[in-house]
Amino acid sequence: KQEVTQIPAALSVPEGENLVLNCSFTDSAIYNLQWFRQDPGKGLTSLLLIQSSQREQTSGRLNASLDKSSGRSTLYIAASQPGDSATYLCAVRGYAGGTSYGKLTFGQGTILTVHP
Amino acid sequence: GAGVSQSPSNKVTEKGKDVELRCDPISGHTALYWYRQSLGQGLEFLIYFQGNSAPDKSGLPSDRFSAERTGGSVSTLTIQRTQQEDSAVYLCASSFRDSGAKNIQYFGAGTRLSVL
Numbered sequence: 001k002q003e004v005t006q007i008p009a010a011l012s013v014p015e016g017e018n019l020v021l022n023c024s025f026t027d028s029a030i031y032n033l034q035w036f037r038q039d040p041g042k043g044l045t046s047l048l049l050i051q052s053s054q055r056e057q058t059s060g061r062l063n064a065s066l067d068k069s070s071g072r073s074t075l076y077i078a079a080s081q082p083g084d085s086a087t088y089l090c091a092v093r094g095y096a097g098g099t100s101y102g103k104l105t106f107g108q109g110t111i112l113t114v115h116p
Numbered sequence: 117g118a119g120v121s122q123s124p125s126n127k128v129t130e131k132g133k134d135v136e137l138r139c140d141p142i143s144g145h146t147a148l149y150w151y152r153q154s155l156g157q158g159l160e161f162l163i164y165f166q167g168n169s170a171p172d173k174s175g176l177p178s179d180r181f182s183a184e185r186t187g188g189s190v191s192t193l194t195i196q197r198t199q200q201e202d203s204a205v206y207l208c209a210s211s212f213r214d215s216g217a218k219n220i221q222y223f224g225a226g227t228r229l230s231v232l
Contacts, residue, residue: 043223106159
Protein backbone atom coordinates (compact mmCIF):
# COMPACT_ATOMS: atom_id res chain seq x y z
CA LYS A 1 0.00 0.00 0.00
CA GLN A 2 1.36 3.38 -1.00
CA GLU A 3 2.12 5.77 1.84
CA VAL A 4 3.03 9.41 1.37
CA THR A 5 4.74 11.47 4.05
CA GLN A 6 5.34 15.20 4.07
CA ILE A 7 7.88 17.04 6.15
CA PRO A 8 7.62 19.44 7.88
CA ALA A 9 4.01 19.40 9.03
CA ALA A 10 4.11 23.17 9.47
CA LEU A 11 6.50 25.91 8.51
CA SER A 12 6.55 29.61 9.36
CA VAL A 13 9.00 31.89 7.54
CA PRO A 14 9.52 35.60 6.98
CA GLU A 15 8.72 37.04 3.59
CA GLY A 16 11.46 36.70 1.01
CA GLU A 17 12.92 33.42 2.20
CA ASN A 18 13.53 30.52 -0.11
CA LEU A 19 12.06 27.30 1.26
CA VAL A 20 11.83 23.59 0.59
CA LEU A 21 8.94 21.25 1.27
CA ASN A 22 9.62 17.53 1.32
CA CYS A 23 7.54 14.57 0.22
CA SER A 24 8.42 10.88 0.37
CA PHE A 25 6.53 7.84 -0.87
CA THR A 26 7.00 4.15 -0.17
CA ASP A 27 6.19 2.57 -3.55
CA SER A 28 8.32 3.86 -6.39
CA ALA A 29 6.00 2.42 -9.06
CA ILE A 30 4.25 5.71 -9.67
CA TYR A 31 2.75 7.19 -12.81
CA ASN A 32 3.21 10.78 -11.74
CA LEU A 33 3.44 13.06 -8.73
CA GLN A 34 1.55 16.28 -8.16
CA TRP A 35 1.91 19.18 -5.81
CA PHE A 36 -1.31 20.93 -4.81
CA ARG A 37 -2.12 24.03 -2.86
CA GLN A 38 -5.16 24.23 -0.59
CA ASP A 39 -6.51 27.47 0.82
CA PRO A 40 -8.94 27.43 3.78
CA GLY A 41 -12.48 26.65 2.67
CA LYS A 42 -11.44 26.03 -0.89
CA GLY A 43 -10.58 23.06 -3.02
CA LEU A 44 -7.19 21.99 -4.23
CA THR A 45 -5.28 23.79 -6.94
CA SER A 46 -2.74 21.82 -8.93
CA LEU A 47 0.64 23.56 -8.91
CA LEU A 48 2.97 21.16 -10.68
CA LEU A 49 2.73 17.67 -12.14
CA ILE A 50 5.86 15.60 -12.71
CA GLN A 51 5.74 12.49 -14.84
CA SER A 52 7.61 9.45 -13.55
CA SER A 53 10.13 9.85 -16.36
CA GLN A 54 10.87 13.48 -15.48
CA ARG A 55 13.25 14.90 -12.91
CA GLU A 56 11.74 18.31 -12.34
CA GLN A 57 9.11 20.84 -13.32
CA THR A 58 9.13 24.59 -12.92
CA SER A 59 6.39 27.17 -12.81
CA GLY A 60 7.28 30.73 -11.90
CA ARG A 61 8.81 30.74 -8.42
CA LEU A 62 8.03 27.06 -7.92
CA ASN A 63 10.28 24.17 -8.76
CA ALA A 64 9.48 20.55 -8.03
CA SER A 65 11.95 17.72 -8.31
CA LEU A 66 11.38 13.98 -8.38
CA ASP A 67 13.73 11.16 -7.49
CA LYS A 68 11.56 8.16 -8.14
CA SER A 69 14.11 5.53 -7.20
CA SER A 70 14.53 6.97 -3.73
CA GLY A 71 10.84 7.83 -3.38
CA ARG A 72 11.32 11.54 -2.84
CA SER A 73 10.10 14.83 -4.18
CA THR A 74 10.79 18.38 -3.11
CA LEU A 75 8.92 21.59 -3.77
CA TYR A 76 11.13 24.64 -3.81
CA ILE A 77 9.51 28.05 -3.37
CA ALA A 78 11.71 31.02 -4.17
CA ALA A 79 11.33 34.45 -2.62
CA SER A 80 8.29 33.51 -0.57
CA GLN A 81 5.39 35.95 -0.23
CA PRO A 82 2.51 36.21 2.27
CA GLY A 83 0.18 35.11 -0.53
CA ASP A 84 1.98 31.77 -0.58
CA SER A 85 0.50 30.96 2.83
CA ALA A 86 -1.58 27.81 2.39
CA THR A 87 -1.43 24.06 2.89
CA TYR A 88 0.72 22.27 0.34
CA LEU A 89 -0.16 18.70 -0.51
CA CYS A 90 1.87 16.11 -2.34
CA ALA A 91 0.02 13.31 -4.15
CA VAL A 92 1.20 10.31 -6.13
CA ARG A 93 -0.66 8.40 -8.77
CA GLY A 94 0.17 4.75 -8.98
CA TYR A 95 -0.60 1.90 -11.29
CA ALA A 96 -3.60 -0.35 -10.76
CA GLY A 97 -3.08 -3.61 -12.60
CA GLY A 98 -2.72 -2.91 -16.28
CA THR A 99 -4.76 0.25 -16.15
CA SER A 100 -3.52 3.49 -14.74
CA TYR A 101 -6.46 4.76 -12.76
CA GLY A 102 -6.36 8.32 -11.56
CA LYS A 103 -6.53 7.47 -7.87
CA LEU A 104 -4.25 9.81 -5.95
CA THR A 105 -2.62 9.03 -2.64
CA PHE A 106 -2.01 12.19 -0.64
CA GLY A 107 0.39 13.18 2.07
CA GLN A 108 -0.85 14.94 5.20
CA GLY A 109 0.32 18.29 3.91
CA THR A 110 2.61 21.09 5.04
CA ILE A 111 0.96 24.18 6.47
CA LEU A 112 2.99 27.16 5.28
CA THR A 113 2.77 30.61 6.83
CA VAL A 114 4.73 33.46 5.30
CA HIS A 115 4.65 36.54 7.48
CA PRO A 116 5.44 40.06 6.30
CA GLY B 117 -19.67 26.63 -14.94
CA ALA B 118 -15.96 26.92 -15.38
CA GLY B 119 -14.97 24.68 -12.48
CA VAL B 120 -16.10 21.70 -10.47
CA SER B 121 -19.18 22.59 -8.48
CA GLN B 122 -20.22 20.85 -5.28
CA SER B 123 -23.39 21.25 -3.27
CA PRO B 124 -24.22 21.87 -0.58
CA SER B 125 -21.11 23.64 0.66
CA ASN B 126 -22.05 22.80 4.22
CA LYS B 127 -24.33 20.12 5.61
CA VAL B 128 -25.25 19.53 9.22
CA THR B 129 -27.21 16.39 9.95
CA GLU B 130 -28.23 14.22 12.84
CA LYS B 131 -26.73 10.84 13.45
CA GLY B 132 -28.70 8.17 11.64
CA LYS B 133 -29.99 10.39 8.84
CA ASP B 134 -29.14 9.88 5.17
CA VAL B 135 -27.34 12.58 3.19
CA GLU B 136 -26.69 13.20 -0.48
CA LEU B 137 -23.74 15.19 -1.76
CA ARG B 138 -23.67 16.43 -5.32
CA CYS B 139 -20.83 17.04 -7.74
CA ASP B 140 -21.01 18.80 -11.10
CA PRO B 141 -17.77 18.14 -12.98
CA ILE B 142 -16.23 20.36 -15.60
CA SER B 143 -18.10 19.96 -18.87
CA GLY B 144 -16.49 17.34 -21.07
CA HIS B 145 -14.54 15.65 -18.28
CA THR B 146 -15.10 11.92 -18.43
CA ALA B 147 -13.30 10.98 -15.22
CA LEU B 148 -14.70 11.88 -11.80
CA TYR B 149 -13.29 11.18 -8.35
CA TRP B 150 -14.56 11.48 -4.79
CA TYR B 151 -12.18 12.03 -1.88
CA ARG B 152 -12.70 12.60 1.83
CA GLN B 153 -10.62 14.91 3.98
CA SER B 154 -10.87 14.44 7.72
CA LEU B 155 -8.77 15.43 10.69
CA GLY B 156 -6.15 12.87 11.43
CA GLN B 157 -6.75 10.93 8.21
CA GLY B 158 -5.74 13.43 5.60
CA LEU B 159 -7.19 13.21 2.14
CA GLU B 160 -8.43 9.75 1.15
CA PHE B 161 -9.67 8.38 -2.14
CA LEU B 162 -13.23 7.04 -2.10
CA ILE B 163 -14.35 6.17 -5.64
CA TYR B 164 -13.51 6.79 -9.27
CA PHE B 165 -15.91 7.03 -12.22
CA GLN B 166 -15.10 6.71 -15.89
CA GLY B 167 -18.26 7.78 -17.64
CA ASN B 168 -21.11 6.25 -15.66
CA SER B 169 -19.22 3.20 -14.44
CA ALA B 170 -17.06 2.94 -11.34
CA PRO B 171 -13.99 0.78 -11.99
CA ASP B 172 -12.55 1.53 -8.57
CA LYS B 173 -14.70 1.69 -5.45
CA SER B 174 -11.95 0.53 -3.16
CA GLY B 175 -11.97 3.62 -0.96
CA LEU B 176 -15.61 3.50 0.14
CA PRO B 177 -15.32 2.90 3.91
CA SER B 178 -18.50 0.86 4.37
CA ASP B 179 -21.67 -0.29 2.65
CA ARG B 180 -23.38 2.82 4.02
CA PHE B 181 -21.54 4.74 1.31
CA SER B 182 -22.62 4.62 -2.32
CA ALA B 183 -22.20 6.80 -5.36
CA GLU B 184 -23.65 7.05 -8.80
CA ARG B 185 -23.07 9.07 -11.91
CA THR B 186 -25.65 9.69 -14.56
CA GLY B 187 -25.32 10.96 -18.10
CA GLY B 188 -21.57 10.93 -17.73
CA SER B 189 -21.87 14.16 -15.79
CA VAL B 190 -23.36 14.79 -12.35
CA SER B 191 -22.43 12.46 -9.52
CA THR B 192 -24.12 11.91 -6.18
CA LEU B 193 -22.43 10.48 -3.10
CA THR B 194 -24.94 9.05 -0.64
CA ILE B 195 -24.22 8.24 2.97
CA GLN B 196 -26.89 6.24 4.75
CA ARG B 197 -27.43 6.17 8.50
CA THR B 198 -24.70 8.75 9.07
CA GLN B 199 -22.31 8.34 11.98
CA GLN B 200 -20.23 10.96 13.74
CA GLU B 201 -17.07 9.54 12.19
CA ASP B 202 -18.48 10.45 8.76
CA SER B 203 -17.91 14.12 9.59
CA ALA B 204 -15.38 15.41 7.07
CA VAL B 205 -14.96 17.50 3.96
CA TYR B 206 -15.97 15.55 0.87
CA LEU B 207 -14.10 16.66 -2.24
CA CYS B 208 -14.93 15.90 -5.83
CA ALA B 209 -12.50 16.16 -8.72
CA SER B 210 -12.77 15.68 -12.45
CA SER B 211 -10.31 15.29 -15.28
CA PHE B 212 -10.61 15.28 -19.04
CA ARG B 213 -9.85 11.60 -19.07
CA ASP B 214 -8.19 9.19 -16.73
CA SER B 215 -5.40 7.97 -18.93
CA GLY B 216 -2.77 10.15 -20.45
CA ALA B 217 0.50 11.63 -19.41
CA LYS B 218 -0.92 14.87 -18.14
CA ASN B 219 -4.05 13.85 -16.34
CA ILE B 220 -4.70 16.74 -13.98
CA GLN B 221 -7.56 16.54 -11.56
CA TYR B 222 -9.50 19.72 -10.92
CA PHE B 223 -11.08 19.90 -7.49
CA GLY B 224 -14.27 21.45 -6.22
CA ALA B 225 -14.43 23.43 -2.99
CA GLY B 226 -15.92 20.47 -1.16
CA THR B 227 -18.90 19.77 1.06
CA ARG B 228 -18.28 20.06 4.78
CA LEU B 229 -20.39 17.42 6.49
CA SER B 230 -21.03 17.61 10.22
CA VAL B 231 -22.86 14.75 11.90
CA LEU B 232 -24.20 15.66 15.33
